[in-house]
Amino acid sequence: MDWQKIVIPSHPSFMGVVERRVLACLEDRELSERQVFAVRLALEEAVANAIKHGNKMDPSKKVTIRFKVDDDKVLFEVSDEGPGFDYDAIPDPTDNEHLELPYGRGLLLMRAYADQVIFNEAGNHVQLVMRLDKDCVGEQTA
Amino acid sequence: MKYTMEQRGDMTVLHLAGKLGFPKSEELERELSSMLDRGRKRFVFDLSDVDFVTSDGLSMLLSLRARAAPLGGWVRIVCIRNHPYDIFRQTRLVEVFEVFEDLESALEEADA
Numbered sequence: 001m002d003w004q005k006i007v008i009p010s011h012p013s014f015m016g017v018v019e020r021r022v023l024a025c026l027e028d029r030e031l032s033e034r035q036v037f038a039v040r041l042a043l044e045e046a047v048a049n050a051i052k053h054g055n056k057m058d059p060s061k062k063v064t065i066r067f068k069v070d071d072d073k074v075l076f077e078v079s080d081e082g083p084g085f086d087y088d089a090i091p092d093p094t095d096n097e098h099l100e101l102p103y104g105r106g107l108l109l110m111r112a113y114a115d116q117v118i119f120n121e122a123g124n125h126v127q128l129v130m131r132l133d134k135d136c137v138g139e140q141t142a
Numbered sequence: 143m144k145y146t147m148e149q150r151g152d153m154t155v156l157h158l159a160g161k162l163g164f165p166k167s168e169e170l171e172r173e174l175s176s177m178l179d180r181g182r183k184r185f186v187f188d189l190s191d192v193d194f195v196t197s198d199g200l201s202m203l204l205s206l207r208a209r210a211a212p213l214g215g216w217v218r219i220v221c222i223r224n225h226p227y228d229i230f231r232q233t234r235l236v237e238v239f240e241v242f243e244d245l246e247s248a249l250e251e252a253d254a
Contacts, residue, residue, distance in 0.1 A: 012165035037194070037225040044196055048164040094234045102204035105197035105233050112232045 001025070006065045008047075010055035010080070018047055018065055022076075025069050029132060039074065042114040042128050045106045046078040054080025054124055073115075076128040084122030143167050143192075150249055153184040162189070162226075163196030174206055183215025186248050190221035195229045203239070216240070218248045 006021055008014035019040060026039065047063060055061035066077040093104045111117050116129035144159045145167070154177055156170075174185070185206060189195075207217040219239045222230060230236045242248040 015164065034225065040194065041196065041229075044163065048196065048198065052164070099234055100204060100208070100238055102201045102208060105200055108233060109197055109229065 001069045003066050003068045006067075007062050008065070009059040010051045010057055010061045010063055011059045012048070012051060015044060015047060015051075019043065022067055022074075025067070026074065029069070031132065035130075035132065038113040039130055042110050042117075042130060043076055043078075045110045046076065046126055046128060049106050049126075050078050050080035050082075050124075053085065054082035056082065070132075072133040073129055073131045076130075077125065078128070079125040082124050084120075084124035087119045087123045143170070145170055147173065150186075152182070153186055153249060154182050155186045155188060155245065155249075157188045157191070159191035161194040161196075162192050162199030162202070163194060164198040166198055166202055171202065178206075178209055178213070181213075183210045183213040185210065185215070186218045186220060186245065188220045188245055189226060190223065192226055193223060195226040200229070200233060200235060204235075207239070218242060220245050220248050 004021070004025065006018055008018060022039065022043060023036065026036070031039070043065075047065060050063040051057060055063060061081040064077075064079045068075045087107065090104060090107050091098045091101075093099065093101060093108055098104065107117075110126075110128065113130075114128040115131045116127070118127045118129075119125065143161050143163075146157045148155050148157075177185075187203065203217060203219070210217060217239060219230075219241045221244060222241060227236075230239070230241070240248070240251075242251070
């Protein structure tokens with residue numbers, strides 16, 4: 001399958017468009033319910049971060065999603081028009097001192113449900129790799 | 143996300159359905175804020191019909207808890223389905239929220 005591309009305004013109403021398009025391309029893979037959940041979650045966290053934090057909910061700014069379905073994996077690339085962020089500086093929300101903070105779990109969940117999460121240096125582009133040849137997604141430690 | 147709300151004594155029970163995540167429900171957040179302003183501080187969230195939870199959904203619950211706790215209140219969670227429960231487990235929030243298997247247990251414990 002070739003790379004597919006979706007460009008959306010930075011508004012949450014467009015999240016469903018992305019999800020439906022991606023899941024449609026995965027229909028013939030007969031993924032388990034758990035795998036579908038993992039794909040939805042990792043992708044949603046990445047796109048939501050791009051909309052909220054990258055583009056500051058400015059609908060004039062775009063989020064670009066590229067994805068490709070291989071035999072054994074699906075790859076996503078999510079880019080925003082923001083300046084990026086220091087993804088290494090995000091505190092671990094599972095640390096006792098951060099456990100009750102009401103923010104900061106998007107990155108954790110991406111890493112928990114995708115097999116690889118790779119940011120560019122600036123932090124305004126992320127690649128997610130999700131293997132389709134195993135069904136143990138969601139059971140990785142955070 | 144859809145929701146209904148009911149009062150059970152001094153507890154506010156919210157039955158949520160669908161996706162608990164982004165975008166947050168501004169209407170729900172306004173209602174919850176209004177509840178707190180009126181002195182309501184005990185909340186039970188029934189998630190039995192929630193099939194998808196994201197970090198924004200967790201954020202809403204934690205923010206409410208942070209506002210209710212200083213007032214002597216709390217937020218309880220009921221009936222988390224398998225995959226949403228994984229989210230609570232991955233984030234260790236099963237250690238932060240009291241989680242019950244059914245609504246009546248959550249309400250009984252409050253009365254005890």
